[in-house]
Amino acid sequence: MSGAGECGPRGPGRGTSPQLGANAPPSCAGPGPPRGLRTLGGAVGAALLGTLWLLWLLRAHPGAAPAPQPALTILVWHWPFAEHAPELPRNTCASFGVAGCRLSTDRRLLAQADAVVFHHRELQTRRAQLPLAERPPGQPWVWASMESPSHTHGLGRLRGVFNWVLSYRRDADVHVPYGRLEPRPGPPPPLPPKSALAAWVVSNFQERQRRVQLFRELRRHLRVDVFGRANGRPLCAACLLPTLGRYRFYLAFENSQHRDYITEKFWRNALLAGAVPVALGPPRAAYEAVAPPDAFVHVDDFASPRALAAFLAGMNDTLYRRHLAWRTRLRVRLFGDWRERFCAICTRYPHLPRGQVYQDLEGWFLA
Known part of the structure; x- marks a missing residue:
C-alpha cells in the first residue's frame, strides 16, 4: 500500500511550479466537484479576497484619505544679513501657500534635515562655516544668493560642495x-497724479558703475530728481511708493549688468509705484521674458543718452498710457521675504536632481 507521501506527483522545491505531464499519477483527493462549480468558486473567492484587501488598504474606512507624508525639514544654517533669525513657527511655509514644509535654524537638526541651505554672504565674510565633517552622506546642500556676480566673492573655494x-x-x-x-x-488701483518727469533712488554711488556714468550724461538733457543716501535724501519705507508714484519715469538702473539680474528697482520702485521703468541691466530679451515689451523703456534701444532723454521728455500722453496698459490685466507680486524664498525649496524638492554636484559653482554663476 502506498504511503501518504506517494499520493500525487513529486514536484520540485518551493517557489516553482511542478510540471504535470500526461503520465502524472492521479491525485489522492478523489474526482472533486464539476468544472463549472470549481470556476464559480474560484471567482467568488477572488472577489472576496479583493474586497478584504481593499478594506485593509482603507483601514475599514471607505473614502479615508491617504496617510499624510512627513513634512520636509529645511535647515537654514545662518539667516541672511542677520544676527538672529525671525520666529519660525511650524506654519511658516503654510502661510506662504507651501504645505508640508518646515523651516528651522536649529543646527542640532543637521543629521535629520532633508536639505540644508547656506546664504553666501555669511560664507563670504566667514561669519558662517560649512560643517563638512558632520555632513550626513547624500544630504542635499543648497547655495543661496540674490546678489549679482559683481558683489559675490569666494566661490572658488566652494567647488564640489553644493547640490542645488x-x-x-x-x-x-x-x-x-x-x-x-x-x-x-x-x-x-488708480494711478497717482503725475507731477514730475523722472526719479532715481540710489545709495551705492560709484563712478566706475555704468549706471552712474549713464546718469551723468542723461542729466545734461533731462531733469532727474535723485533720492537716497548717496544724495542725502533718503526715503522712509512708507514714503517710497507715494513719492516715486508722482513721476512718469523711474531710472531702474541696476548696480551691475548680469544675466537675469532684475531687482526691486524694476519691480517695486517702478512698476509697483506706477512709474514706467527705464531699464539698465541685462539685455531687453531678459526683461521681455518677465514683463510685456511695452511695460518698460530699455536704454539699449537708444543710440545715446541724449536720444533717450529726448524720447522720455517728448512722450505724449497716448504713448505713455500704452506703457501702463499692462496694469489692467496684471499686478506686481514682490518676493522680498527670505522665509518665502526658503520655503520655495520644498515646492521644488520633488523635482530637483538627485546626485547633482556643482563642481564649478563660480563658472556657472559667472556664465
Missing part, C-alpha cells in the same frame, strides 16, 4: 525672482 542653487537666475534649481507679474483679479 537658489537664485534670481531663471536657470537656477530653485528660481526665486525679485518680483513677477500675475493676473489681476479685479480693476487696477
Whole structure:
C-alpha cells in the first residue's frame, strides 16, 4: 500500500511550479466537484479576497484619505544679513501657500534635515562655516544668493560642495525672482497724479558703475530728481511708493549688468509705484521674458543718452498710457521675504536632481 507521501506527483522545491505531464499519477483527493462549480468558486473567492484587501488598504474606512507624508525639514544654517533669525513657527511655509514644509535654524537638526541651505554672504565674510565633517552622506546642500556676480566673492573655494542653487537666475534649481507679474483679479488701483518727469533712488554711488556714468550724461538733457543716501535724501519705507508714484519715469538702473539680474528697482520702485521703468541691466530679451515689451523703456534701444532723454521728455500722453496698459490685466507680486524664498525649496524638492554636484559653482554663476 502506498504511503501518504506517494499520493500525487513529486514536484520540485518551493517557489516553482511542478510540471504535470500526461503520465502524472492521479491525485489522492478523489474526482472533486464539476468544472463549472470549481470556476464559480474560484471567482467568488477572488472577489472576496479583493474586497478584504481593499478594506485593509482603507483601514475599514471607505473614502479615508491617504496617510499624510512627513513634512520636509529645511535647515537654514545662518539667516541672511542677520544676527538672529525671525520666529519660525511650524506654519511658516503654510502661510506662504507651501504645505508640508518646515523651516528651522536649529543646527542640532543637521543629521535629520532633508536639505540644508547656506546664504553666501555669511560664507563670504566667514561669519558662517560649512560643517563638512558632520555632513550626513547624500544630504542635499543648497547655495543661496540674490546678489549679482559683481558683489559675490569666494566661490572658488566652494567647488564640489553644493547640490542645488537658489537664485534670481531663471536657470537656477530653485528660481526665486525679485518680483513677477500675475493676473489681476479685479480693476487696477488708480494711478497717482503725475507731477514730475523722472526719479532715481540710489545709495551705492560709484563712478566706475555704468549706471552712474549713464546718469551723468542723461542729466545734461533731462531733469532727474535723485533720492537716497548717496544724495542725502533718503526715503522712509512708507514714503517710497507715494513719492516715486508722482513721476512718469523711474531710472531702474541696476548696480551691475548680469544675466537675469532684475531687482526691486524694476519691480517695486517702478512698476509697483506706477512709474514706467527705464531699464539698465541685462539685455531687453531678459526683461521681455518677465514683463510685456511695452511695460518698460530699455536704454539699449537708444543710440545715446541724449536720444533717450529726448524720447522720455517728448512722450505724449497716448504713448505713455500704452506703457501702463499692462496694469489692467496684471499686478506686481514682490518676493522680498527670505522665509518665502526658503520655503520655495520644498515646492521644488520633488523635482530637483538627485546626485547633482556643482563642481564649478563660480563658472556657472559667472556664465
